[in-house]
Amino acid sequence: MEVAFRHCRNGTLRRPPAYRRQAINEGATKVRKKKLMSQDPSPPIAIRLVNVKKYFKDRDVEALGGVSLEVLRGEFITLIGPSGSGKSTLLELLGDIGDEGGPTDGEISIEGKTPEELRKTRGYGIAFQESTLFPWYRVFENCLLPFRIAKSRIPGEQQVRRIEMLLEMVGLDKKFWSYYPRELSGGMQQRVAIVRALALDPPLLLMDEPFGALDDLTRKSMQMLLLDIWSKTKKTILMVTHSISEACFMSDRVVVLSHRPGRIARIVSIPLDRPRERSMSETKAFARICSMVREALGSGEILEEDGSIKE
C-alpha cells in the first residue's frame, strides 16, 4: 500500500513520520522505530524547487519571484498563469536550456540531479507548441535523432524497434513514417514530437503548451492520447497550458502562477478519478474545480511562506 502524501498549500509535500507510515502500511499498532528507519524507502520526489528566482539582467526583467514546489514521481502537473508569468522560464530552468544561465537564486533538484546534470544525462524529454521537428529529416529520422545526439550505445536495431513501438503508441499510421514534417497535419507533427521526447525513455516530460496550436477536436484527442501515454509509461509530466479546462481535466494538481514576477498563487488538487473520461468534464464538480482555478488566476493573491494568503 502506498502512503499518502499530504499536499501543503505552499507546494511542498508533507510526509507522515516513518514509524507512522510503516504502521499504516502494515496495519500494525506498535512498531519499533529503529527497524523502520532502515526500511524507509527514499521519498519519491521527482522535482524539488526551493525559492527559485529568475532575473534577466540584460532586459531588467524579474520573471520569477520565488517559486517553491515539490512534484512526486509520476505526478501530472500543469502550470497555468498570465502571459509573462514565467511559465516557459521555469521549464527552461528545469531543462537547463535558458540562454542566460540558471536561476538567479534558489535551488532546483530533479531526480536528485541539478538541471545541468539532468540535461547531460538526457534525463528529460521536451515538447513545445510548435513541433520543432527538423524539416529536412523524415518522421522516422526525426524520432531517431535523440539517440544520435546522445551518442547512444543502444544497438541500432533496438533503437528502431523502440521508435516503431512509440509511433504505434501515438497512433501514427505507418504510411506517414517516411513523410517529411511539412507533409503532416499539426496533430500528426505533435505526435511525432512526443515520440521524439520519449525516445530515450526519460523519467520526466516537460511540455510547453504542446497543444496550443491545434484545433479543438485535435487538441481533445491529443489530451486523451497523452493521458494514455502517461498511464502506460508512468512519467512525471510538467505541462504548461493556457487552458483552464485542459489543466483541470488532465492533471493531478494545477499550479497557478501570479502576474510577473511569477510566484505560486495557488495549487489546486484535482479530485477526479483516473482514468479520466471526457464525460467528467461535463459534471458540476468539474465546473467547480475550473472556477477555483479561474478565481486563483484572477485574484492575484500570493501565498505566504507558511501557506496563508497575503492580501
Ligand SMILES: Nc1ncnc2c1ncn2[C@@H]1O[C@H](COP(=O)(O)OP(=O)(O)OP(=O)(O)O)[C@@H](O)[C@H]1O
Ligand atoms: N531570454 C530572455 N531574456 C530576457 N527576458 C526574458 C527572456 N526569457 C523570458 N524573458 C522575460 O521573462 C518574462 C517571463 O517570460 P516567459 O516566457 O517565461 O512567460 P510565460 O509565462 O511563458 O508567457 P506566455 O504565456 O506568454 O508564454 C517575460 O517578461 C519575458 O519578456
Ligand SMILES: [Mg+2]
Ligand atoms: Mg511561455
